[in-house]
Amino acid sequence: MARLSRLSRRTAGLTAAALLAGLLTFPTTLSAQSVEQQFQSWLAKDLWPEARARGISTDTFNAAFAGVKPNLKLPDLVLPGESRPRSDKQHQAEFRAPSAYFQHVGGVVSGGKARAQRLTSGLAAIEKRYGVPRGILLAVWGRESGFGSAKIPYDAFEVLGTKAFLATRKDMFRQEVLAALEMVEKRGVGARMLRSSWAGAMGQPQFMPTSYLKYAVDGDGDGSADIWGSELDTLASIANYLARHGWANGRDWGFEVVLPGNVSCSLEGPDRGRSIADWQALGIRRVGGKAFPAHELGAEGYLMLPAGRFGPAFIVTPNFYRLKDYNESDLYALFIGHAGDRIMYGDNGFVAPWQKVSGFSRSDVAAMQRGLEKLGHDVGGADGLAGFKTRRSIGAWQEKNGLAATCFPEKDTVRRLK
Incomplete structure (x- = not known):
């Protein structure tokens, strides 16, 4: 497995001092420069002073941005002189039925089962330490990066730098690029090792840099938190993230249920919770004739209908919303909970069918x-x-x-x- 490498203090054909000097000598008349020149000027005159104030060295800053140019193909960018992104393809996209989100759940389940057997002792230790079930951890790992097999195509400093300079959420990405610099300076992560998605998420658990600094941990005992090359570091870091966001040890994430016709679907939502026993009193039952676990009956649950009455219904627990802390999508949280159950218990797919809903954008x-x-x-x-x-x-x-x-x-x- 690849291990975290210490920052190389050299750049190809260019010393740190020379690169920084180059950054600091670009013209200040922005209207006369290309976007790339404006980016280099912004690095030198805007981002570098704050990075330096946070303890980032010249060598680290220059190693991070050596050869980096703004990537204007990234989404949600507002180019200089413009007031809004040039396109909003998401809004024009076809509205997709929720069922499409679960097309690849089988691969996550099969991959999770294989790794559950291979990593039994490590998973047991992580589960004991953090209180998050191994099925959930494996499902997150599989969903985020295909258990580490997914190609992560971008240089993180290219993505984060571009977005901190041009994105609609500049302030957020500014904090992320500064956190990435801290990873290089203080955590010993090589600058070019930081590969990311188009959104700046990194490694096998797809952490943003601020999340890495807060939640990445050593799971294999070698003293480093390597979310790129270590399976156990990846799993422990996912567990730490969920635990520190409030995962309730001993509670399930949720249950597929049958929603009677006389129970309004408008009762859905995390702000309309009631005890699972009260939901049961309304006539809501688990699918397949299963009983709700006794320890869940007195605890709060919430109605969740990701496709309304055009798909399966669920009573979910607060742990469902901890999964949403990882990714705010209802469908993401449902994917993880459902895949985790299938990994651990061999459950089949959803009992209720997903009906087709489409024909609009x-x-x-x-x-x-x-x-x-x-x-x-x-x-x-x-x-x-x-x-x-x-x-x-x-x-x-x-x-x-x-x-x-x-x-x-x-x-x-x-x-x-x-």
Whole structure:
């Protein structure tokens, strides 16, 4: 396995002092420069002073940005002289049915089972230390990086530097690029070892640099937190992340249930919790005739309907929302919980089918959301995504207008509310 390497103090054909001097001598008239020149000037005059104040050395800064140019193909960039991103492809994209998210769950399950057998003792130690079930850890690992097999194509300093200079969320990415510099300066991570996704997430658990500094830990006992080459460091770091975000040891993540027709789908949401025994009293039952675990009955649970009445229904626990701390998508958290159960217990797929819902775009859904907002509903923002606030707002509107509540966008609903 690859190990973390100490920062090389040399750059190809260019000393640290010469590179920094070059950064500091670019012209100051931005209108006369290319985007690349403006980027180099920003590095020298804006980012470098703050990095230096945080204890970053000249050698580290220059090694990180040697040969780095802004990548203008990244999404969500606002070019100099412009006020908004040039395109919003996400909003124009076709609205996808939630079922599409689970197409590759089988590969994560099979890969997780194989690694559960191979890493038994290491997983047991990590599970004991952090209280997060091994199935969950394996599912996150598989989902994030294919158990380390996924190619991570970008130089992290290229991505983070570009986004800190040009992205719509400059302040956030500024903190991330400064954290990446700290990884090189204080954690001994080689600058070119930092490979990332287009969003700047790194290594097998796909941590942002600030998350690496907070949560990456040594899981194999060699004294380093190597989320690139060490399987046990990767798993321990995922476990530490979830534990420190409040994972409740001993609780499940959630259960697929049968939602009776007389129970409103608009009851969904983490702000409408009640004890699982109370949900059961409404007639909600686990699929397949299974009983809820006795230790869960008195604890709080929440109705979760990722496709409204067009797909499976769930009662989830607070641990479901700890998975959302890792990735804020309902479908991501459901993928992890479901895959983790299948890895550990051999469960099959969802019992209820996912019905096909399509024929409109994300911009159509955003228009529908704005229509609901005008009627006084809180949809959580007109972003073209059907989060729980949008889903239950649709259901409440449908019930008020004498319609069968589905709690999910569909052609007729979108058309009537746009």
